[in-house]
Amino acid sequence: xxQLLQSGAxxxxxxxxxxxxxxxxxxxxxxxxxHWVRQAPGRGLEWMDSIxxxxxxSGSAQKxxxxxxLTRDTSTNTVFMELTSxxxxxxxxxxxxxxxxxxxxxxxDVWGQGTTVTVSS
Amino acid sequence: SYELTQPPSVSVSPGQTVTITCSGHExxxxxxxxxxxxxxxxxxxxxxxxxxxxxxxPERFSGSNSENTATLTISGTQAxxxxxxxxxxxxxxxxxxxxxxxxxxx
Numbered sequence: 242x243x244q245l246l247q248s249g250a251x252x253x254x255x256x257x258x259x260x261x262x263x264x265x266x267x268x269x270x271x272x273x274x275x276h277w278v279r280q281a282p283g284r285g286l287e288w289m290d291s292i293x294x295x296x297x298x299s300g301s302a303q304k305x306x307x308x309x310x311l312t313r314d315t316s317t318n319t320v321f322m323e324l325t326s327x328x329x330x331x332x333x334x335x336x337x338x339x340x341x342x343x344x345x346x347x348x349x350d351v352w353g354q355g356t357t358v359t360v361s362s
Numbered sequence: 363s364y365e366l367t368q369p370p371s372v373s374v375s376p377g378q379t380v381t382i383t384c385s386g387h388e389x390x391x392x393x394x395x396x397x398x399x400x401x402x403x404x405x406x407x408x409x410x411x412x413x414x415x416x417x418x419x420p421e422r423f424s425g426s427n428s429e430n431t432a433t434l435t436i437s438g439t440q441a442x443x444x445x446x447x448x449x450x451x452x453x454x455x456x457x458x459x460x461x462x463x464x465x466x467x468x
Contacts, residue, residue, distance in 0.1 A: 276457060278405075286397070286405065286448050288457035302456060303363070336404060341416075345452035348395035348410030355404055 243267035245337050245353035252359045258325040261356045263337035270318040271295040274340040276349060277322045279333040292320055327360045364453045366460035373466040374439045382463045384432040384449030392451045394432035400445045441467050
């Protein structure tokens with residue numbers, strides 16, 4: 242079945258970086274864009290960035306520009322999200338999600354299980 | 363940037379119909395999706411392209427989008443529908459979410 246499997250929880254100190262992986266299975270990896278969405282404790286969903294696994298081209302929200310980098314490995318069907326210069330405000334659950342189509346008629350139809358990132362001194 | 367506004371909370375009695383609204387400037391000219399998120403779980407897509415239901419989503423979930431408001435309607439609400447609901451749209455292939463609505467089934 243179609244699945245996105247994320248890496249495990251991380252605890253980081255302020256100023257550090259974190260890299261979270263999202264491994265896709267059950268579909269053609271390069272056919273669907275992957276997005277990253279985070280959710281701080283008790284808060285709503287916040288979109289961060291997306292990547293076209295075929296081209297490797299990504300495009301982030303203005304808030305995260307310069308601090309988030311998405312890369313992919315087509316040999317393992319995995320997308321990586323790296324977030325730098327962490328602060329306590331980055332403490333959140335981070336989700337990867339598949340975009341169900343190529344146009345804006347699509348939704349995010351498959352989600353990973355989430356990765357908890359805790360930033361604490 | 364693009365802002366979507368949802369009511370923070372809505373309540374409904376079991377078996378009744380409930381609507382959750384999502385407001386944004388000329389939202390009807392864009393496509394809207396809706397997500398259900400139960401406590402401690404990942405979001406689930408329940409409506410996309412304004413009114414389309416993914417496979418496996420019950421028929422009691424429906425959507426519409428016109429002018430400045432997208433609406434999620436749940437008919438014959440069940441206890442299992444208690445969750446947070448988020449609307450979402452696109453702007454230059456960037457994603458924007460509403461703040462979320464907590465649905466309580468009393």
